[in-house]
Amino acid sequence: MAGNALGESFRFTTWGESHGPAIGCVIDGVPPRVPLKESDLQGWLNARKPGQSRFTTQRQEADEVKILSGVFEGVTTGTPVSLVIENTDQRSKDYSDIKDKFRPGHADYTYWTKYGIRDYRGGGRSSARETAMRVAAGGVARKVLDHILQESVSIKGALVQMGPHHIDREKWDWAETGNNPFWCPDAAAAADWADILDAARKSGSSLGAVVEVVASGVPAGLGEPVYDKLDADLAKAMMSINAVKGVEIGAGFASAAFSGEENADEMRMDGNRIAFSSNQAGGVLGGISSGQDVVVRFAVKPTSSILSPRKTVDIFGKDTEIFTKGRHDPCVGIRAVPVGEAMMAVVLADHLLRNRAQCG
Amino acid sequence: MAGNALGESFRFTTWGESHGPAIGCVIDGVPPRVPLKESDLQGWLNARKPGQSRFTTQRQEADEVKILSGVFEGVTTGTPVSLVIENTDQRSKDYSDIKDKFRPGHADYTYWTKYGIRDYRGGGRSSARETAMRVAAGGVARKVLDHILQESVSIKGALVQMGPHHIDREKWDWAETGNNPFWCPDAAAAADWADILDAARKSGSSLGAVVEVVASGVPAGLGEPVYDKLDADLAKAMMSINAVKGVEIGAGFASAAFSGEENADEMRMDGNRIAFSSNQAGGVLGGISSGQDVVVRFAVKPTSSILSPRKTVDIFGKDTEIFTKGRHDPCVGIRAVPVGEAMMAVVLADHLLRNRAQCG
Amino acid sequence: MAGNALGESFRFTTWGESHGPAIGCVIDGVPPRVPLKESDLQGWLNARKPGQSRFTTQRQEADEVKILSGVFEGVTTGTPVSLVIENTDQRSKDYSDIKDKFRPGHADYTYWTKYGIRDYRGGGRSSARETAMRVAAGGVARKVLDHILQESVSIKGALVQMGPHHIDREKWDWAETGNNPFWCPDAAAAADWADILDAARKSGSSLGAVVEVVASGVPAGLGEPVYDKLDADLAKAMMSINAVKGVEIGAGFASAAFSGEENADEMRMDGNRIAFSSNQAGGVLGGISSGQDVVVRFAVKPTSSILSPRKTVDIFGKDTEIFTKGRHDPCVGIRAVPVGEAMMAVVLADHLLRNRAQCG
Amino acid sequence: MAGNALGESFRFTTWGESHGPAIGCVIDGVPPRVPLKESDLQGWLNARKPGQSRFTTQRQEADEVKILSGVFEGVTTGTPVSLVIENTDQRSKDYSDIKDKFRPGHADYTYWTKYGIRDYRGGGRSSARETAMRVAAGGVARKVLDHILQESVSIKGALVQMGPHHIDREKWDWAETGNNPFWCPDAAAAADWADILDAARKSGSSLGAVVEVVASGVPAGLGEPVYDKLDADLAKAMMSINAVKGVEIGAGFASAAFSGEENADEMRMDGNRIAFSSNQAGGVLGGISSGQDVVVRFAVKPTSSILSPRKTVDIFGKDTEIFTKGRHDPCVGIRAVPVGEAMMAVVLADHLLRNRAQCG
Secondary structure (H helix, E strand, C coil), X not given: CCECEECCCCEEEEEECCCCCEEEEEEECCCCCCECCHHHHHHHHHHHCCCCCCCCCCCCCCCCEEECCCEECCEECCCCEEEEEECCCCCCCCCCCCXXXXXXXXXXXXXXXXXXXXXXXXXXXXXXXXXXXXXXXXXXXXXXXXXXXXXXXXXXXXEEEECCEECCHHHCCHHHHHCCCCCCCXXXXXXXXXXXXXXXXXXXXXXXXXXXXXEECCCCCCCECXXXXXXXXXXXXXXXXXXXXXXXXXXXXXXXXXXXXHHCCCEEEECCEEEECCCCCCCEECCEECCCCEEEEEEECCCCCCCCCEEEEECCCCEEEECCXXXXXXXXXXXHHHHHHXXXXXXXXXXXXXXXXXXX | CXXXXXXXXXXXXXXECCCCCEEEEEEECCCCCCECCHHHHHHHHHHHCCCCCCCCCCCCCCCCEEEEXXXXXXXXXXXXXXXXXXXXXXXXXXXXXXXXXXXCCCCHHHHHHHHCCCCCHHHHHHXXXXXXXXXXXXXXXXXXXXXXXXXXXXXXXXXXXXXXXXXXXXXCCHHHHHCCCCCCCCHHHHHHHHHHHHHHHHCCCCECEEEEEEEECCCCCCXXXXXXXXXXXXXXXXXXXXXXXXXXXXXXXXXXXCEHXXXXXXXXXXXXXXXXXXXXXXXXXXXXXXXXXXXXXXXECCCCXXXXXXXXXXXXXXXXXXXXXXXXXXXXXXXXXXXXXXXXXXXXXXXXXXXXXXXX | CCECEECXXXXXXXXXXXXXXXXXXXXXXXXXXXXXXXXXXXXXXXXHCCXXXXXXXXXXXXXXXXXXXXXXCCEECCCCEEEEEECCCCCCCCCXXXXXXXXXXXXXXXXXXXXXXXXXXXXXXXXXXXXXXXXXXXXXXXXXXXXXXXXCCEEEEEEEEECCEECCHHXXXXXXXXXXXXXXXXXXXXXXXXXXXXXXXHCCCCECEEEEEEEECCCCCCCECECECHHHHHHHHHHCCCCEEEEEXXXXXXXXXXXXXXXXXXXXXXXXXXXXXXXXXXXXXXXXECXXXXXXXXXXXXXXXXXXXXXXXXXXXXXXXXXXXXXXXXXXXXCHHHHHHHHHHHHHHXXXXXXXXXXX | CCECEECCCCEEEEECCCCCCEEEEEEECCCCCCECCHHHHHHHHHHHCCCCCCCCCCCCCCCCEEECXXXXXXXXXCCCEEEEEECCCCCCCXXXXXXXXXXXXXXXXXXXXXXXXXXXXXXXXXXXXXXXXXXXXXXXXXXHHHHHHCCCCEEEEEEEEECCEECCHHHCCHHHHHCCCCCXXXXXXXXXHHHHHHHHHHCCCCECEEEEXXXXXXXXXXXXXXXXXXXXXXXXXXXXXXXXXXXXXXCXXXXXXXXXXXXXXXEXXXXXXXXXXXXXXXXXXXXXXXXXCEEEEEEECCCCCCCCCEEEEECCXXXXXXXXXXXXXXXXXXXXXXXXXXXXXXXXXXXXXXXHHHHC
């Protein structure tokens, strides 16, 4: 089957192109009697919305979400929830400079090769605009988690690296993520990053980034080994976000350099609960949540749209050059933070429901 | 649904426990008229098989695979291919020392919590023994790729890091991977690693590793955006392998530190073909293969079974200690190399068939 | 997973309630470069639309379909096709007489029991209004079949029984189905049925019916044994239509009374093609299309909404009575004809694409 | 995807050919801690087994089932349950008379056309031998239903028509079904049928049949509208059985001839429970179980293998004739009774688990 859906039990299918009349998604499997209204979703969408600071694309979209089905008298009914956002700022610009050229690092060439046709307006389906519906679906997933788990789960994201610049983990303060336009948990780093990104933006360049998403309060037992492990599904969900090139859980790639002794998360009783000495595992053992924080990081490549001319080819098989004027994110990793949180929410909601099927 | 299957069009379901009578898999969707015999699979299984050197577990398994269905007169018929391997060395040891304790870093605690029961003999279903069937399915997938794509695709894997020790990429020689017990593409590094791993093994410790798998000759156009992207499905497949904690495509996490200029894979015509100036993307653009080499790396944590006693708890909620005597891999990353190759093969075969459904 | 989608490779998910703001569907897997515009779908929707004669419900709906994604410059792009129809005649009547009562023969009681909530306005999700999106999806499926099979496939439906009144198969004339409001292939029977149904309608009663759908020009080879047989998937698709209580293929239930000799469809060569002496099988052998006409019939129960008071219970567990005033179809079987055709189209399109995955 | 699996949450995949070394199935999604042993399954298999009377094929198969995984210390562990039956009586006869000819009414021609190859030995994959694994899976499904629903569900089947001969419903006695080789609920009819079928058998002819399966004690709320309705999935499951040509629920095709008044199943309170005045609906309303008996009937065509020569063609495109000597069922409907029961069990188990995912 084609690949525009994610999840089994909490399954959402997104649709829409960057410059079509609207984008939307349908969520099948939302449990009944979950309180849900449009304003529950709008806050998350506003967090991802373009044009919020000078550090993101200046496209202006209200991103106003409408619920078209599945909710009656303020609660879900168990039928599909259909969400739609109208596109309002599809600038009717002239696309003649890119319609026949393949932008390096973009999906232009591969969509053309696969489908024999592509909607070149703003990247069409391959645009990061699609991620708005991920965030909307994530908002519904959070309501499902809250409803079933009585608000035990908290999902937070942060930008932990911009270009080559890491944050200092000693200075991590979750509260700071709301105080700067980067979701950076360290105020000093955020100040530096503002200068760095301004320079990149003004020169028409771009920067990569690393995002970390942490879910606390996840009950033990979620994940379906041996292929639909919780970490495997998180890896897929994060890797499916535009521009993501790597995903890791817990200690991740660093664990390759560890000895078995360094890597062991020892266990002990803490009253009636099991406690762990560390969380190298990132909250997942054997593909199943352990009750510790679920910790995921993913790498976002620098935006491929840059001002410096790049060599490329066109659909006629001729060598040519291309460069990008116009509205773009100098660091797409920033807006990937709320998207990553949303993907965490949908994967957890899906596995929560799946676990109920088999394990009651 | 439960999670013991992978793939849509080339879909395999594995079954079996470490100490059950047998392990096996069923592959649904194998195209008809593909030449297939047991010896096509046995070579790959022998590469993964335990006990091949002093650096892997000393469990002795013939891992002799039998084809029970789906093949008639030497070719596949389009019906399910059932593969079975009998377990022969399920050492009937006394499990009383671990049956009630949760081994740190293992799936003991999470299986117990999720299912309320666990087969503690050798890890049961969570044992790496399951990966033998991944390799067998990968062998069938290679035959499918060869049959449809006329042997254009070549899949190779290597160990590129053991513990903190990286290989030197300048000295990479694929031919070397067959000359040492580590699949290391650098003879000098392999010699060093032998000493390092011997030391770890003798002290009852263990080491992590990084595996790289490269597929050459993959046609452009494979991958189903926006959720079943080729890289997303590869990330899931690799992350589902036992002990894997991170996955990256192409430049991966390094791309986060790049500028847009550094990251751009420029394009030009090379005769009638499109050529790229570099492969930071790892052969995937917008979730679809570009025709470049598909490059995946994954991090494997150090084996959790070590000789040093670790603190843990038991099923009765009491604090206790545990350590591991007996047969174990000091670096499970080694045997993950053929498993990673197999996962590449099954994901490519699946996407090749899926692409035919929609795009003909 | 929840059940609001049908198909694997041509997969559509419908959403929307009878009295919500809109209904819609998303189709994932539409091949690229298929010509598609709204007017391709509108004709089929008009055929199903209520209020076309005095024999169907007098609800007035324009049923104007909009394509919101997946089409660019007149052809499909391989991305999801989103279709929406606004509801315009959700009469804002007082539902106080039915909101707490379970209408016999309707889904009121079972939705209430399953979900603990129901949208009682016009039946909510269980309304036959949902079938408009089946017809829209069927319209897309026909375009896919036409595009790939070069217009070889023709799908036609007819009402072959109303209440206890059968048509005479000797007088079957497909051209007549467009000349009467019943899709009846026999003009004389249609005239009789008009009188019969007028009487039922005026007395507030209702009648059942049998619908036959025939697809000609279907290539041999479609169907995925042994569970996703073509006839099994047709049975599911037809049985999923509101009010359907039975499905048969070819000779169907009559075949139970046959001897092996009577039932055999003998084969012979007719030039280069294989010809059959009869079509008791209804075009499917071993779950795979044979190239003969695919023939399906399904039984539609009489509308449960009738004027005579019926005993029932309410949500408070009290005995009560209910009867139906207002707009209803006296024979829902009539409008099931275009719905049955649409289900034939979507199942054939799905199996056409699925067959390409495995068999090329 | 290919079609050798059924179910979502209780999902089983069967494999194997009539004359291969073995047949088997893997069930993914079995809940943990369900008591299960081989003897729980063997009784159902013995009921379906060939050679039990002179009225079924004389092939001798022990049909001894082995559990290879998923059970530990007498209960399921939540991991896949693998079941295998060795084929023992694959008579090594000469197939030269049928290997190049397409038997009318069989799947020979369509498998050949679809796959370009077929295993002609005993029908290969299209043989009714595959149904042994349906019965085995059904046995596991019954244990799951018993475990979760505390043995409330009872599933029984009967042959209600042989050739043109119906039973008298007034004389229905479930206890009789075990007293004759036909699963006939009327002793007098069974005696008549013995004579009728003896005559057909001796003349090398065959007879069709109708099977009825009734599930009592099914809780209200099972079924996933609007496509995976309980009745839609039952229709698919039954239609997927070899030789089935029609399926109906409750009143089925007879309901087409009813008025709305005749068809209404009125409701009333019976103490705290809802009671119905009749069961025309067959226990399903709006695709969801109502708590009434779930009643399904299906028509089985007469065995296509008959002694009278039939015209056919061969793989070389030549006209020829064929007739069947050897072992065959004169009325395959008989052995379809336990298969129909098994399909009821697997569909109910699947929907029971699916309902838990969404509705808790």
